[in-house]
Structure formats: structure tokens, C-alpha cells
Amino acid sequence: MGVLDIFTPKSLEEQRADSVRSGKAVPERSERQRCWDSRDAYYSCLDRSGIVDAETEAGKALKKCREESARFEKECPAAWVPYFKKWRVADMAKKQKIAKLEAMGALPVNMDSGPGSTQKRTE
């Protein structure tokens, strides 16, 4: 075997995984779920390592979460990986901001009075 490996055709599963990763195929429900699971595992590793932005701290993230990172990149389409990394930064900033505002005594605004109101309106 050995040398012949490059000549043996990839299994259907591998082909499918490749095309999902490259963005050629649309991920199905189960594939999305696998991607999200690997993403959540990656996130919790980043949490444990005290990393917020996996892009600016790429070196540290790779060192601390090598396994999770590899799985994350394997299960998710390549275009989703940076998106999820950025999303984490934005989401954490948002949560921090809300916590800060709540600590200052801010009250959530009832957004129900605008469009899409759940209250019965008189029209």
C-alpha cells in the first residue's frame, strides 16, 4: 500500500466532507449539528484558556486547543470558521456591555411596543 494511497479514490463520506468544507455542498441538518458541536467544544476550550479572540491570539489558541481547533475546522465549512471566531468576540462584547449596563442599574426596554408587537393593538 503506502505509495498507492494517493491513487485510491476517497470514500463517498470523505468526498462529501470535502465538498461541505469547501462550500461546494450545502451542509445538511446532521452536518450542521456536527459543526456546531465542534464549535461549542472549541469555544469552551478557548474559555478555559482565557482566549476571547481566536484570530488575534491565533498562536495561543492553536497551542492550547490544538485538538478542538482541528476538529472544528474539519467539521465546519471553511467560510464558517472565521465567522464563528468573530461571532464569539462580538457576542462576548455584547454580553459584557449588557452586564455593565445592568450593573449601572439600566433596565431593559420593552421592545414589544414597536413593529411586531405581541400586544394587541387598536387599529
Added chain:
Amino acid sequence: MLRPAAPAARSALRAALRPGAMSGAAKPAATPSLASPSARLLSTAAKTTERQPWTCLHRPIPTAAKTARKQQLGGQRRWKSQEELKSRNKSGPFSWRAGLLFVGTSGFLLWFFEHEKERMKQKRMAEANKGYGKPRVGGEFELVDTQGNTFTDEDLKGRYSLVYFGFTHCPDICPEELDKMAQLFDLVESKSPRPGSLLPVFVTCDPARDDPKTLRKYLDDFHPRFVGLTGTYDQVKKTCKAYRVYFSTPEKVKPGEDYLVDHSIYFYIMDPEGEFVEVLGRQHSPEEGARIILGHMKDWKGQWKS
């Protein structure tokens, strides 16, 4: 029996009892506005309580006899007897009728003002929510459904429609929202008295990758009855513009290049005439969304597609 409690009331009473105080047009000094009705009340009270013993006032009126004499002298006699004078002034301006009237009026006014306040508040809220004019969302479009047939805004009419924009390569929000849309659709279908009165529509913002076949396969993951619409880039762009949907699909993409599309994530509720009703957002649960749509359906007075 009511006792005059306040000193002011007591002095008013005394003033009223003083000779000549009630003569002519003179009225008790305090409570001028109540003078005439209370006088009337007093006279009726006098009739009913004439024989009651003199126990109501704190102090007897020492000048009662003198008063009657003086009045006789002045030729302005108003009371037939001492008894009548006494009983007439016994309870002052206070009687159970006056008390009842006071409590009743206060209660009514209180209720009235509270009621009016609430009404004005509701009116203000309605005004604030109404806004001016109708949002110009929706309108003409021409796209292709998942069977490859032309689908225009005319095909939406005759039933409510729930229009959502997205793309099949969407990482997280669209799949979540489409699952929500499927739950909402099933809820509306099961509760609506008229099955088929809601048309769930998914319009892709990524026509370069989402052909009818791809769309069908993707949407079947969520609900087989979802209508998927695609078209040329310009057709999609025109539709997005009509629905005021922002999207960031690159117009020219090299084959095989992967990208994400940023887009608005509202559900648009359209009525059976194709007019915009309102939007549902991420904050609405499927149950809330279904309730809102069913509410609109109940209120709909126009035509339905048979």
C-alpha cells in the same frame, strides 16, 4: 348623627345661628357654594329629626331665646318655634344625605378621572404605534420556485404569507429561524379554521449557489411545504429591495469560491392582498408568532383564495 368636627365648620354653624345671619340673602360664611343645597337639605332634615333630643352640638346655644325675640323685633321671623330653629340647626351643614352625596360624588369623580386617564393612555399608545402612512414593504417581483415555475407577487395573494430571506450556506441564524418558521407554520395550520391560509416562503439572497434543486433539498430539511424562491441576481436584488431587505451577496463570484451572505433576518407577514402587515423578529417564539398571525387572520375582512 354627624358631628361638626372642624373648628371652621363649627364657627360657620355659630355664624348661621347668630341672629340675622340667615336673614335675607345672607348665607353661612364658610362653604358658600354649598349654601343653597345644604340649606335645602337642612330643611328636609329638620322635618324628619324634629323630635330628636338636643345632643348633637357641643355646646348649647345660649342665645336661642334672645334670637327668637330679636327676630320678632326685627320683623324677620323665619322659624315658627324654638323647636324648629333648634332642629334645623342641629346637624349644621352635615347630614347623612350630604355625606352620602359627598362620598358618591367623590367616588364617581375618582372613577371618571381614572377611567379617562386610562383611556387617554391607550389612545396615546395606539397613536404612537400607528405611525403615519403604511410602510412600503413588498410589491412586485418575479422569481422562480423550486419546481422551476415562475412565481410572482400575484401568487402570494389570497392568503397570508410569511416571507423570510436567507441562503442555504447560512451558518447559524437561518437554520434556527427556519426551524422556528416550521414550528410556527404547523401551529398556524393546526389552529387555523382554514388550512392553507398561510404560505411560508423562503427567498434566497444567494441565487448564484441556490438553484431550485438545491433550495428544495435544503428546505425539505425544515418543512416540505416551504416555498423556495430564487432567480437571477437582478430578480433577487429587486425583490430584496421591495422588501427593504439588506443583503451583501457578491455579484460576481469565481466558481468554487466560498463566501457568506449578510442579510436582514425578519419574517415579513403579508396579507392576502399582498400588503405588508408586520414583521416578526428573533424575539418572537413560534407560539407568539402563530398567535399574532392567527389574530390577523381572524381580523381579515377581505377575500380568501378558495
